[in-house]
Amino acid sequence: MSTTPSSGHTPMRTALGRVRGLGSAHSGTDHFFKQRVTGLANLILMIAFIAIVISLAGSSYAATRATLGSPFVAVVLLLTLLSVTTHMRIGMQVVIEDYIHTESLKVLLIVANTFFSIAIALAGAFAVLKISMGG
Numbered sequence: 001m002s003t004t005p006s007s008g009h010t011p012m013r014t015a016l017g018r019v020r021g022l023g024s025a026h027s028g029t030d031h032f033f034k035q036r037v038t039g040l041a042n043l044i045l046m047i048a049f050i051a052i053v054i055s056l057a058g059s060s061y062a063a064t065r066a067t068l069g070s071p072f073v074a075v076v077l078l079l080t081l082l083s084v085t086t087h088m089r090i091g092m093q094v095v096i097e098d099y100i101h102t103e104s105l106k107v108l109l110i111v112a113n114t115f116f117s118i119a120i121a122l123a124g125a126f127a128v129l130k131i132s133m134g135g
Helices: 015-020 029-056 061-068 071-099 103-132
Strands: none
Touching: 029 061, 029 071, 061 071, 061 103, 071 103
């Protein structure tokens, strides 16, 4: 390890920490990577979701329930919910971290964002499972 010119001390970050991009927030490239992965998953899953919605246009209630009750369709919808809500949570967390400067408010908003994302995901998953299980 080399010394930094301004302080003359040895950096405390390990080589693994530098590779992972772990800075003071301890998230670094992890958020960036997850945001890109969920973005790609959203692209693929939303194409499937839109295809399902288009195929149901003009269908009767019974036909729509039957389609949504299909295991394949239910899994696509559940994966879409998981990916979209994860992407939403990460994106909002980045906005909160960048624009909220009061530390206590920042922590409160990040916790609220996490709970909101989980609530949306669980409500959607409950609806999909209820329909797919014939409830």
